[in-house]
Structures are given as C-alpha cells and as structure tokens.
Amino acid sequence: MTQCKAVLEDARDEHEDCELSCKRARRRCRDSPEEEAQQEQELRCRKARRRNRDSPEEVARLEQELSQARADLAMAKQRKRAALTALMAHHQSFPELLRHMEQGMPDELVPLWDPISSRDDFEPRLMMESAGNRHKARARVCGRLSLTPTRTSENTRGGIPPFSSGVRGSEVYQGHQGGVTYAFKVFEVPEENPERLRMIWREASLLRRLQHPAIVPVLGLFFWQPADHGLQRIAMKLPFYEHGQLSSWVRGDAAPDDMALRLALLRVLEAVAHLHWNGIVHCDIKPENILVDSLGRSFLADFDISIDSAARTTMAITHVEGTLGYLAPELGRDGACPTPATDMFAFGKTVEALLAMVDEEFISAEVVDLVQCLTLNYPGGRPSAAQASRHPYFTAAAAWRMGESRTCVIGACKGRWQLVEGLECSNRQGAPHFVCRECLSRHCDAEVDANKEQICCPVSKMVGKCDSMPYTDTELAQGVSEAAFQRYFHARIKRKEAQVVQEIDDQNKVWRTAELEKMRAQDEETRTVEAAQRHIEETLLNFFCPHCHRAIIDWDACSAVQHVPQRGAGHGCRGYFCGWCSQACNDRADAHRHAAQCPSIPEGVADPLFPSQEQYKRAHDSIKQQRVQEYLQGLQEKIRQKLKPKIAHHFDRPLL
Incomplete structure (x- = not known):
C-alpha cells in the first residue's frame, strides 16, 4: 500500500509538471516572468505539503517564498498597468496603442x-x-x-x-x-x-x-x-x-x-x-x-x-x-x-x-x-x-441634516461645524470626510491653480484613504464661498471651450480628409464646380476685416465697424472699417466720417451710421449677389450652368 501511494504521488507530480510546461508554452509570449515564478512556486508548495507533512519548516519556507512571488507579480502588474495607462493618454496621436x-x-x-x-x-x-x-x-x-x-x-x-x-x-x-x-x-x-x-x-x-x-x-x-x-x-x-x-x-x-x-x-x-x-x-x-x-x-x-x-x-x-x-x-x-x-x-x-x-x-x-x-x-x-x-x-x-455637526478633516481647522456649513464627500471605503466652507474654498482655489478639472475630497490625495467621487457643481456652489466658486466655474468653462475647439478641429480634420479622398475620385469638371461653389460660399458670401482678413460674423448696429474678439475666440484685431464698402479706416472718428458719406450707401437709408438691420442686410445681400454675378461671368458656360442650382438658395433674387 505504501509503495502504491508513493507511485501515485510521483504520477501526480509528473502530471502537474506536464501541465505547467503546457501553460508555459501557451503563454510564453504574453506572461511575465513574475507570473511564471508564482506558478512554479505554487507547484513546489503543493508538493511540499504532500511529501513533507512531517517537515513544517520546509513548508513554511516555501509558503514564504510563494507570498513573495505573489507580491512580485502584483508589483509587476501594477508597473505594467501604469505604463499602459500613460500610453493610452496619447492614443489619438498614436492609434497603434489601441491594440x-x-x-x-x-x-x-x-x-x-x-x-x-x-x-x-x-x-x-x-x-x-x-x-x-x-x-x-x-x-x-x-x-x-x-x-x-x-x-x-x-x-x-x-x-x-x-x-x-x-x-x-x-x-x-x-x-x-x-x-x-x-x-x-x-x-x-x-x-x-x-x-x-x-x-x-x-x-x-x-x-x-x-x-x-x-x-x-x-x-x-x-x-x-x-x-x-x-x-x-x-x-x-x-x-x-x-x-x-x-x-x-x-x-x-x-x-x-x-x-x-x-x-x-x-x-x-x-x-x-x-x-x-x-x-x-x-x-x-x-x-x-x-x-x-x-x-x-x-x-x-x-x-x-x-x-x-x-x-x-x-x-x-x-x-x-x-x-x-x-x-x-x-x-x-x-x-x-x-x-x-x-x-x-x-x-x-x-x-x-x-x-x-x-x-x-x-x-x-x-x-x-x-x-x-x-x-x-x-x-x-x-x-x-x-x-x-x-x-x-x-x-x-x-x-x-441641518442639525448634524461635524469636525473638519483639515487638521489645522478647530471646532465643530454644522453639516450645512461645509461638504461631506462620498467616500465608499468608510465614513465620509467633512470639510468646512472656509477650508474647502482654499482647497478649491488650490486645485484651480493646479489646473484640475474637478475638485475632489482633500483626503483622496492620500492613497487608500478615500475613493469618493468629485464634488458636483451644485455641491460646490453651496459649499464654498462665492468668489471661490466663480473662479472655479470660469476656469471650468474655459477648459470646456478649449475641449470643444479641439473636438471641432479634430472633426474638421476628419471631414477635410474625407472630402479630399472624394475629390480625388471625381472628374476634373466636378472638382471645378465644387471648388467654385466653395469659393463662393467661403469667400464671396462673407465679409472680411480689411486689416487682418478674418471673417466678420456679428453686426453691432453701427456701420462704422470695429473688429473685436468674439466670446470664446482668441482673435480680433480691433481695427476700424466701413460697414458699407469694407474700406479700412485709421481710427474710430475716421470710420464714422467715411461710413456717413460712403458712396456705397443704398438709396432710402435715412441714417447711414445706424441703419436698421433689414436695411443693412438688404444692402449686403445686394453686394454679395453682385460679387457672385461678376465671378460667374468669368466661368465656362457648362460650369456656370451646373453651379447655379447649387448656390441659388443663398439669394432672394434669381441669378442672371
């Protein structure tokens, strides 16, 4: 019986050795050395428990080595996870990281x-x-x-x-x-x-x-x-x-x-x-x-x-x-x-x-x-x-809720505060952390200075101490001073505007790439028509500042126009020009003098400096149509006939 048990133990060991060899062969290209070491150590521990039941020192030694192998594997995974996470932040520039x-x-x-x-x-x-x-x-x-x-x-x-x-x-x-x-x-x-x-x-x-x-x-x-x-x-x-x-x-x-x-x-x-x-x-x-x-x-x-x-x-x-x-x-x-x-x-x-x-x-x-x-x-x-x-x-x-009192988690803050005089985080690992209004306002200012997008519990910076969600805007509006919230909110708006601009740029890049591929597949005549249409819609139907040559979108009721930056945009030369003929002017007074006596003022405008929006729009529509009409005369007849239906919706009157 004893001999049979020994043979059985040897067979089990041989079978486990074969299993381990197969696993190594299957995962040789993807497993880390630490994971292989852990598996080998686990096998050795199982053998020691069966063969050395009368030798607890050997088992204890192998158990300690197994614990160390597991710790090494955890550290290796943590390092690999941190490296891949850092790489993922650049996936837009390097799409191959998406694998x-x-x-x-x-x-x-x-x-x-x-x-x-x-x-x-x-x-x-x-x-x-x-x-x-x-x-x-x-x-x-x-x-x-x-x-x-x-x-x-x-x-x-x-x-x-x-x-x-x-x-x-x-x-x-x-x-x-x-x-x-x-x-x-x-x-x-x-x-x-x-x-x-x-x-x-x-x-x-x-x-x-x-x-x-x-x-x-x-x-x-x-x-x-x-x-x-x-x-x-x-x-x-x-x-x-x-x-x-x-x-x-x-x-x-x-x-x-x-x-x-x-x-x-x-x-x-x-x-x-x-x-x-x-x-x-x-x-x-x-x-x-x-x-x-x-x-x-x-x-x-x-x-x-x-x-x-x-x-x-x-x-x-x-x-x-x-x-x-x-x-x-x-x-x-x-x-x-x-x-x-x-x-x-x-x-x-x-x-x-x-x-x-x-x-x-x-x-x-x-x-x-x-x-x-x-x-x-x-x-x-x-x-x-x-x-x-x-x-x-x-x-x-x-x-x-209002009657509850708390101690501020910031160590330098003394005394107790009512729950409504601060904010509690949503810690899921234990009791929530309370921060009084004054300390939270200072914390909010510091996070804004550090360019943080969201404000989290101060304790969350200590690893393993707090895993709460970021404070919501509603909570911050109630929990911090008005000045701190306004500073945080304006910083967040700027960040969101920058994200929107980046997303628009990325989308425009995709559209332009797709448009370029489409143009390459079209014949020359179609490309000529589309190029002419794009020139009309992007250039002739817009008005541009004569100083910086950027498109002017808004009209501020006065025909003596100053090009000022738009909200959320980072451009605007602040130059003056005439809103009737787009002639550049030296300063505000020069712009008003020219706009009041401009030869391009249409008939029926009683006040050239402050026309009604309808008068201003009608005059500019007439100028746009005249520009387009002159441009069409320089095109071939077959191009002109294909182009007219594509741009007719921009005008109240039919094109000649």
Missing part, C-alpha cells in the same frame, strides 16, 4: 480601461444573472402597449442579495482586491453583435458623465477573460454595496428606521434631479435599482435603458421599456416617450412598493400624500424631483 484596449471605445472611457486585470485577480463568485431579475414591459410607440412581461428564471446563488440588473444577459459577480470588495457586471459580446458593445459603452459613458454622490460610479473596464470562439466578455468594475437592493434592506435584519428610510429616498430624489438637470431620463426607477451601502446611503443604478434627451433630437424612439408596475400610464399611448414626469411616476410607485414592506408606523399622512402627488395620471400635475425633495415628508430629514 491594448477594446476597439470603438469612446475617448471619455479610455482612462477607465484596464488592459491588465482579469477575473483571476479578484477571486469572484457569481451573485446573479441580471437578465433573470428583469420583468420588463415593452411598448411599441406605433402600436398598443403590451402588458405581458417577459419572465426568465432568477439565478441567485449563495444567499447573496442581487446587486443590480443591467444590459440583458449580463452577470454580476462579487470579488476582492487589496482587501476591498467590488461588484462586476460581466457582459457577453458576440462578434456578430456590435450593437451590444455600443450599449455597454453607452451605459458606462452615462455613469462616467453623470458623476453624483448618489449615483453608482463605474470604477473600471477590462476583459473578464480572453475571447473564446468569437465571444468576448467585458467586465464593468463597480462598488459593492453591503445592504444590496433597497427592497432587501427594508425587509432584512438591518432594516432602517423611519428617518433612515426618508434620508435614503431623499438621496435618490437628489440623484434623479441631477439626471433630469443633465437631460437624462432614467426610465427604470424601482426598489431593485436602488442600492444601499453599509452606512445606509442609497445609490441609483442600472442605466442601460436610460434616454439622453439631448441626443434624441433627430432620432425617433421606436419602443419604450421599463418594469411592469412602474410604467406611467401615458407610456401606453401611441407616440409616447419617456420624460422626467414618467420617472417621477416610477419613483412614486417605488415609495408605494416600500410602504407594503414596512410596519404601519412608517405610513404617515405625509408619505401617502407624496405617493398620491407622484402617481397622478396627468403628467403635468406631478412634481419635479427638485419640488418633491421639498415635500413635507422630507422636512424632518432635511432638518436632521
């Missing part, structure tokens, strides 16, 4: 992409298949509302409350890294379904853009595991909320009291108000999409079917989605689409559903009135999120 990340990702998500992490780094376990938690109702706008929900089986394992639902077919895992617990929404993306990938980017972009203390943030994106037979799995890294869904919290062992529930619902309303202010309709507010952390703070989740009103100007909504029981009645009508009022109806139904889960002592006349106001059949009668937050039901919660 390390998922193609088609929006630029705003590039800082979140982690090319190193995988599921093996987090020891994950499945919490739920989120598709199973959806009882959706879909209504075709062109037809009638179907009230038959699509039901699929739930798959909740290990007794863990579901985290959230998301894009259909996604799974939610719980995992750990560095002593911190996270949740991971994992999406399957077949190669033949690129639309699914766009939905994932859309949800992540919304979470990234709508940063708010009461909205679930996205912490990272990475490949959950390598692609297999054309199927990719992409993970969205999110915070883990200990109490799970709001409905689970209310019915669980750590159920909230009346004040805690009011505070949680008030936070949700503030998040909804933030969404609506940014033109976003959530479309699926319900208790299962509200998550609660260990401190009783609520967070709004699940943005996969949310609608961006600003992006819906030219696209018709073909169907309306939501959860049966929370859909507003107007969504069943033909041509209906979600609005902020439909979100408020769903919030009212959410409160109503919670009342069925709590004791009677929670049900007051105030909360009944709130539900009735929010669930009115007429959308125009429902309060907005901001109005609902001032309902008498939330008065006690607001008063409790």
